[in-house]
Amino acid sequence: MTTDTSLVTRSHEENWLPIIELAVEEVFEMMVGCRVKVAAQSENKPNEEFTAMVGLAGALCGILAVCCDAKTAGEIAKRMLGDTADSQEQVADALGEICNMIAGNFKNKLSGSGDRCMLSVPTVISGGEYSFHSLADGTCLETVLLFEGAPIAVRLQLES
């Protein structure tokens, strides 16, 4: 599905949250083999033990991040690989690829963005003892979805 939301309407980027959520739902359904659903606002946010990030450059500048706890990251990797996801490296690789596909799927849903926005290769941080600071002012869109009842946060941090 492609929306007709254009990059020229950056002023309406607060309306992009449903597009991000749709991008996440499609990636999980096709690549992980399970449905995720948007969490109620009262749901807890995840313990961010794994954070995968993909940079966006060009018409959209910023970072898309996917965060979850270690158990959830391991479960996602197992679902993607079968029961062979037995190393932290494979878990990080799987979460990085999920983040990459969400970023690409989101970008492809914004009409006109495909040619004018580039994605970096994914980076994955394991361990929760860090804080994220962006030097640029901008917008942060965040949603929490439930995977097998466990929360996964997806955050789009855009430079203004």
Added chain:
Amino acid sequence: MDKITALIVDDSSVMRKIVERSLRQAGIELEKVVEASNGAEALTALQSNVVDLILCDINMPVMDGLEFVRQAAKLEKAKGIPIVMITTEGSESHVVQALTAGARGYIRKPFTPDQVKEHVLPVLGKKQ
């Protein structure tokens, strides 16, 4: 269908396994799977392997998938080997660049095994 050797090029080892599994689910019998994590490794792999099919990502470090397709087109050993791109890049310009460079198919991530079947069987000259 005869068994084939596939070269799968992606910087994610998880994605390489998923692509391999999708090929098997599409009913393609694999005699051998050769893996490469970027275009440069794939060019090296082509020198020492006889390959029937190449599936290639675009965004990779060292050498990206589009450059790999351009370089492979110049290699005598790669002549006639169908290349199908599997990538998160969904723009029309990427599709045009890939097909112009010599790719025969284009699959956008995320994908289903059915989509792999739909795009790969025709380039192998097989009916779905």
